[in-house]
Amino acid sequence: MKYCTRCGSEYQEGVEECADCPGNPRLVSAEEMRSRGLPLPHELDKRVFVRAGTAEDPLTVEAFVELLEDADIPVFVRAGRSGVVDKLTTGNLLPWWEILVPEEHQARAARLLEQERVREDATYDEAAQAAEEEEQENEAPAPVPAPPPPPAV
Ligand SMILES: [Zn+2]
Structure with a gap:
């Protein structure tokens, strides 16, 4: 059996990722669950x-x-x-x-x-402020774009 470290769901061998959790975490063995201090499904009620x-x-x-x-x-x-x-x-x-x-x-x-x-x-406030400043910069007149190069003959 393999286990999801996020939700603790039990999966058949051969399944690699949890289908239920955000980010689809990789499944691990029972030993790995134990070494991380996570309970197996049948142990959940004890912890x-x-x-x-x-x-x-x-x-x-x-x-x-x-x-x-x-x-x-x-x-x-x-x-x-x-x-x-x-x-x-x-x-x-x-x-x-x-x-x-x-x-x-x-x-x-x-x-x-x-x-x-x-x-x-x-972080969100900073990002919002940065976006606002950028917007102000964008309001300055844009430089006139260079004319396209003549087509190669
Ligand atoms: Zn899961």
Whole structure:
């Protein structure tokens, strides 16, 4: 059997990637799961994974997972049950993902994710500002383009 390090799904040998997770992570062996501190599906109920945060898009999921893996926190992603409530109130099914970590790492993981979110917002503001400046530059009169070269004979 092979396993997805993100969602913990079990796959038959021969399957290489998880079909459910953003980014289609490569599947690993049971030994690899164990060495990363991740539970196998049948062990899940013995370890308590709790929510450290949520993400609304696959890129954020990737960023959060990398961040936590860098901090040596076993991390697990579960597609959100997006919503009976959303469906009823807006008719929209908004995708989101739960970032799950072992209970003992929850406080640290939540803090890391919060920092990352703040950093991302700052990056976004900078990008917006840069785009605005660029727009102003583009408003300056454009240089007259050179005439096309005469056709070769
Ligand atoms: Zn998966």
